[in-house]
Amino acid sequence: KNQVEQSPQSLIILEGKNCTLQCNYTVSPFSNLRWYKQDTGRGPVSLTIMTFSENTKSNGRYTATLDADTKQSSLHITASQLSDSASYICVVAEPSGAGSYQLTFGKGTKLSVIP
Amino acid sequence: DAGVTQSPTHLIKTRGQQVTLRCSPKSGHDTVSWYQQALGQGPQFIFQYYEEEERQRGNFPDRFSGHQFPNYSSELNVNALLLGDSALYLCASSLAIGQVQETQYFGPGTRLLVL
Numbered sequence: 001k002n003q004v005e006q007s008p009q010s011l012i013i014l015e016g017k018n019c020t021l022q023c024n025y026t027v028s029p030f031s032n033l034r035w036y037k038q039d040t041g042r043g044p045v046s047l048t049i050m051t052f053s054e055n056t057k058s059n060g061r062y063t064a065t066l067d068a069d070t071k072q073s074s075l076h077i078t079a080s081q082l083s084d085s086a087s088y089i090c091v092v093a094e095p096s097g098a099g100s101y102q103l104t105f106g107k108g109t110k111l112s113v114i115p
Numbered sequence: 116d117a118g119v120t121q122s123p124t125h126l127i128k129t130r131g132q133q134v135t136l137r138c139s140p141k142s143g144h145d146t147v148s149w150y151q152q153a154l155g156q157g158p159q160f161i162f163q164y165y166e167e168e169e170r171q172r173g174n175f176p177d178r179f180s181g182h183q184f185p186n187y188s189s190e191l192n193v194n195a196l197l198l199g200d201s202a203l204y205l206c207a208s209s210l211a212i213g214q215v216q217e218t219q220y221f222g223p224g225t226r227l228l229v230l
Contacts, residue, residue: 004157036221043119043205043221044158089157096171103219105150105157 003027004106006090012112017080021109023073023090031093031101035064035075038087038108047075047088080113087111117142119208119222127228128196136191136225140208146170147189148219149181150205158205164189193227201229 004025013019025033032051036044048057048064050073056065061078077084087108096102120139128134140147146165150158160173164183183189187208193200203226207219 041203041224041226043207043223045221046218049218091157102171102173103148103160105159107155107157 004090004092004104006088006106006109008109009107010110010112012114013080015080015082015113015115018076018078019080019111021075021077021088021090021111023075023106025071025073025090025092025104025106027071027092027094027104029094030068030071031095033064033066033073034091034093034103035062035073036089036091038089040086044089077111080111082113082115085111085113119206119220121204121206121222121225123225124223125226125228127230129230130196130198132196132229133192133194134196134227136193136204136206136227137188138191138206138208138222139188140206141220144208144210144220145187146209147183147187148207148209149189149191150207151175151200152203152205152224154202161191196229198229201227203227 007022034049035047038044050057050066052068063076066073087110089108090106092104093101122137148163149161152158161175163171167183178194180192203224205224206222209217209219
């Protein structure tokens, strides 16, 4: 069964500090990997999308990396802010025929940024 | 642009009842996907609609059905509700099925509680 595993499950950091979230996946074949931010009680918001040929992609203070050989990805958050407190979900897309694809979601890492 | 909207925001039902959830996609989007997100879990794919037809389906029973209208809005119907159906139901819209890099935009979700 294709899976997406994220670690840590939860994380508490001080405002202004950096942190790195991890994602390991077994999804194959693989189209792309996405990171989403989900605030409590809200829908996920896309941060980055990377294909297997991309190693890194940035979106402001968020930088995602991808190693398609080891099937690992990370999301690095720089100079954290209180508003970064949310769940961060790793999502892997696999082709499912007819030019379409299916998304497999990880359970997310719950990040809490404290003053 | 109102983005993806969902209604109602919250709903309480009892076991055995039926429920209909509604979703309006982001302006210009033609593809709608539905997800179920249990507390503390990542979203699970239910099905996807494109051109008023179900194009893909996840591992959900036939109690879960849907519909897409000519204006691209969509409904999710769940029959014979079970306690385990209590979850946040997310709708996501996207443009041009088959575009591997396209971003799905999520709505705020409908929180369903089955008693």
